[in-house]
Amino acid sequence: GQNIDQPTEMTATEGAIVQINCTYQTSGFNGLFWYQQHAGEAPTFLSYNVLDGLEEKGRFSSFLSRSKGYSYLLLKELQMKDSASYLCAVMDSNYQLIWGAGTKLIIKP
Amino acid sequence: GAVVSQHPSRVICKSGTSVKIECRSLDFQATTMFWYRQFPKQSLMLMATSNEGSKATYEQGVEKDKFLINHASLTLSTLTVTSAHPEDSSFYICSARSSLVTEAFFGQGTRLTVV
Numbered sequence: 001g002q003n004i005d006q007p008t009e010m011t012a013t014e015g016a017i018v019q020i021n022c023t024y025q026t027s028g029f030n031g032l033f034w035y036q037q038h039a040g041e042a043p044t045f046l047s048y049n050v051l052d053g054l055e056e057k058g059r060f061s062s063f064l065s066r067s068k069g070y071s072y073l074l075l076k077e078l079q080m081k082d083s084a085s086y087l088c089a090v091m092d093s094n095y096q097l098i099w100g101a102g103t104k105l106i107i108k109p
Numbered sequence: 110g111a112v113v114s115q116h117p118s119r120v121i122c123k124s125g126t127s128v129k130i131e132c133r134s135l136d137f138q139a140t141t142m143f144w145y146r147q148f149p150k151q152s153l154m155l156m157a158t159s160n161e162g163s164k165a166t167y168e169q170g171v172e173k174d175k176f177l178i179n180h181a182s183l184t185l186s187t188l189t190v191t192s193a194h195p196e197d198s199s200f201y202i203c204s205a206r207s208s209l210v211t212e213a214f215f216g217q218g219t220r221l222t223v224v
Contacts, residue, residue, distance in 0.1 A: 013194060031211055042115075042202045042218040043153070087152065097143070097213065101152040 002026045006088050009062035011106045015078055020073045020086050020103045027091020033060050034073045035087040037102065043087055046073070083107045111137045113205045122193055122223055130188045130219045132203030139205035140185035143213060153202065157185055162203045181206025193223040
């Protein structure tokens with residue numbers, strides 16, 4: 001079966017760095033996405049990785065290792081507004097998105 | 110990024126009535142649209158995938174006669190919840206993708222409450 005695993009909840013301090021991990025087992029791979037979702041709102045796109053390595057976008061970076069079925073989202077200089085759920089999703093061989101359950105990130109002052 | 114507009118953002122309806130939710134891609138042609146529902150503190154659940162001009166493909170367990178999806182143009186898809194019941198109360202979200210890019214863009218979501 002297809003499976004995406006990510007931690008349910010994480011807590012971090014304002015100004016710090018946090019890494020949210022995602023492991024996956026899917027039928028085929030056409031890329032991995034990270035989305036941010038604030039409570040009561042729709043997800044917003046953060047990043048897309050299809051090749052191994054690190055993609056950096058401002059305070060957010062995303063890493064992919066296809067051989068390990070592993071990705072992480074790194075958030076630097078955390079701000080209170082970063083409190084949200086972070087969803088990992090993998091596009092399978094049929095170009096369908098398989099979603100993780102999301103990681104709720106709580107930022108404390 | 111591309112803009113997907115979903116309307117209405119919130120709707121309250123009486124049990125037994127039908128509700129239509131619209132999803133529009135404003136600045137690109139959406140060859141594929143996805144409809145999700147999300148219960149509180151749970152992940153997105155894909156309901157159906159629709160390609161422009163074709164019948165929607167429904168996920169297992171989703172009643173196609175209850176959740177009517179129409180994708181008649183490259184910029185508009187609609188989801189109609191027919192004969193709504195309180196258990197249909199949920200957050201419904203559409204996303205759209207063109208054939209030119211990989212990522213899908215989400216609408217703002219619709220909070221449906223059936224009373």
